[in-house]
Amino acid sequence: MHHRKLSAGEVAGTYHVTAPVTEAELLSIAQAFARRRLARGRKITQPALAFEYLQILLQDYEHEVFSAIFLDTQHRVIKFEELFRGTIDAANVYPREVVKRALAQNAAAVILVHNHPSGDPEPSDADRRITQRLKEALGLVEVRVIDHVVVGGDGYQSFAEAGFL
Template sequence: MSIRHWPETERPREKLLARGCAALTDAELIAVLLGSGIPGTDAIALGRGLLQDNGGLASLLGAPAEAISRRGIGPAKRARLIAALELARRALGEQLRERPALSSPRDSGDYLRAQLRDRPYEVFACLYLDNRHRVLGFEELFRGTVDGASVHPREVVRACLKHNACAVIFAHNHPSGVAEPSAADRAITRELRDALQLVGVRVLDHLVIGAGTPVSMAERGLI
């Protein structure tokens, strides 16, 4: 039975307007974005399928645009989903920039995890901070393959000077999902720390993003 034939109190859009977002499941919220289903599959079932395909809402939030694909998800529905997911990421970034200062890895971990966790290739990124550890900007500096990305200290130094950063937090993802820092991760972090010391920029942390909680190299004593 099509959703339009359901009791009005059970339709996702009407339920959202009457009772608020908290009354809806993740699949129902996705159904509101999709707007409609396809013959034989209603919008809630499509939403449930997307969540199953991506391993849950957190993974869907971090999924690259090209990964949002399923029977019944045409260009219009796909565009609405991509726009909504990008708005969620930007909202996290806005919250991060509005913080008085970053004082722990958890302050930036949620944002960096949303940006990098489910990329199918490795990305090395940087949060630029002022002298009070307030966020100046975020940038993806290098992209690689499924098992690594080449990081060039000279380009990192140039980017920090361009943003007039006084401190930085690095982050990169492990597409394997295992967030344990490798020997290469530790070596490039030391190399970047030493290079940036020469221009007065402090490396506060380097977060490794995997399937679970990001691993802070600063908390591990590796910086």
């Protein structure tokens, strides 16, 4: 972690803040850590941790952003990619484009993710419909949808955990 106000602590994974930091700087440090945790080659063994990183990265957008984490057969990250950007209330999601990206990345599985700018992570009916359509479309090319995570300032909701998948 290269940040001029951080230095590594004696215990692995701990850091000293070496100068006063603003809230904005703290957020940018958190976002840099989160991006690193979702970087290529990282294995997602604890989905709940991945959800926290996603929340840090997506909770402050004013508009809806629909992204995907493409994974290999070992559930290691190939790429975390923003796919669609929407208005305040909905992102237009095109299954064909998601399938094209999954094939281009040679993905075996995918975790879908989008944010709710309202803050409430409760999935809408439209969220459930698009998840079903994506699951069917990706299934045809043998890419498994492991989860769809909705994040908001108030937390996150996992389709897999809630039994929606």
